[in-house]
Amino acid sequence: MNKINFTQTGGVPFTNNVAAEFEKAYSIFNAYGALAGDKTIISGCIENGDEVSEGFIYLNNELFYFEGGLKSDNIFLSEINIDKVFEDQTTKTLIKIRTLKFGNAIENVWDWSDFYRIKTIKELQEDLKDLQEKQVITEAKLAIFEPGYTVFPFFRPVNEVPPGFAPVWNIAGRTIVGLDPNDTDFDAIGKLFGSKTHQLTVDEMPRHRHGTNGNTAPNDSGVGNFANGSGSEVNTKLYSDYEGLDMPHNNVQPSIVANYIEWVGLN
Structure with missing residues (x-):
């Protein structure tokens, strides 16, 4: 000056x-x-x-x-x-x-x-301090929005996925289950298990038996046996007719279909 x-x-x-x-x-x-x-x-x-x-x-x-x-x-x-x-x-x-x-x-x-x-410099400094504190909180909240960290159900077609997001195909056809370190089925992130259908094994069937009718006659030991119709007493195993079609059953809980998407960032 x-x-x-x-x-x-x-x-x-x-x-x-x-x-x-x-x-x-x-x-x-x-x-x-x-x-x-x-x-x-x-x-x-x-x-x-x-x-x-x-x-x-x-x-x-x-x-x-x-x-x-x-x-x-x-x-x-x-x-x-x-x-x-x-x-x-x-x-x-x-x-x-x-x-x-x-x-x-x-x-x-x-x-x-x-x-x-306009605000005074003091007011602007107070605003800046408040923004910085909020920024710390915001960054903490946004920390999960990294590729591979978090997915979101998206109820629109793939061609309508918003910019910055991308479909996650390794979840297609699957539900998400919480991690449980004490359960060998659920003890690792990304572990795949389960099936859409399941066919029961004999061990998985309810304990049961089927009754049938027949003639019996005692043998020398006094144990009743089924008679074969010829007068001779023999031990005979009888079977009922087959039932059921031996088909696998639906193993899916009530569900709703959505695309899963994740944040991948803006170019």
């Missing part, structure tokens, strides 16, 4: 060039407004019912004083010229007072609703 040293002896010359330096000096403050962005309320402009207090607004790369007043839909740029008589006795505009105020004009009019209030 340039500096003007007025604290000197000998009579400091006050010229047009010196005045121009004044303008340069305070125009630098417009750079601070650029940090906030266009159409921002830098300070003041507090709404209280239908009234809005005075304040400062950054607009079109300039920092303006806002007069405040009765709130309306629009604000405009008010320009008031102050004329002075110069040394050559001509009257010229020396000062131009430019402020923003509520109302309408032919040009340089803006919607009041387009202006927004």
Whole structure:
């Protein structure tokens, strides 16, 4: 920033060039407004019912004083010229007072609703701290969304799988069972077991027997035997007729079909 040293002896010359330096000096403050962005309320402009207090607004790369007043839909740029008589006795505009105020004009009019209030640095720091804390929680929650970590049932066709996800085909036709380290059937992640159908073995059948009718006669030992119809007593094993078709039974619990998908990331 340039500096003007007025604290000197000998009579400091006050010229047009010196005045121009004044303008340069305070125009630098417009750079601070650029940090906030266009159409921002830098300070003041507090709404209280239908009234809005005075304040400062950054607009079109300039920092303006806002007069405040009765709130309306629009604000405009008010320009008031102050004329002075110069040394050559001509009257010229020396000062131009430019402020923003509520109302309408032919040009340089803006919607009041387009202006927004910036937060202080302290408020922004508090927001940043809150976001960082939330980010830690979010990252912890999203840690499971790695390829091969988690799958989701998706009740739409494969060609409608959203970007970033892909079908998981090694689960096709299967259900998912929780890990149980104490059960040899369920003691390893990714272990495959079970079948869609099952045919009972003899050991799996319920213990049962079938009755039949026949003639018996005692033998020498007094044990009853079935008679063969010829008068001779012999031990004879009788069988009932075969029943059943020896078909495997359905081994599937009530189910609903869906595509399984997993997060694979965006390219």
